Amino acid sequence: MSVRSIALALCLISSSAIPASAQFKRDLPPITCATVESIGVADMAADGTITLHLKSLWPDAHEDSDLNYAPDDPQYGDIKKHLGGIEPGQSKPIPPFC
Secondary structure (H helix, E strand, C coil): CCHHHHHHHHHHHHCCCCCCCCHHHHCCCCCCHHHCCCCEEEEECCCCCEEEEECCCCCCHHHCEEEEECCCCCCHHHHHHHCCCCCCCCEEECCCCC
């Protein structure tokens, strides 16, 4: 899955329709990249595999997922760069893909 695919999936998750019965939810400002500091946590295993533990944005918390990138994955370098670097055994917050 490419970085662009991840960004699109996260946008779709965050823009899900809010039920009409939940008036208080409609009155809140929309969630945008500028208002989100992290979309989850990234971990690097001893073998260099990066796992993204992605958290969907409210109100659809049931859409969480994990994505794994081994060092030989074509997207590995892009993911590592997006995280600002990461080392084996380290965990870091994942900035939004904006």
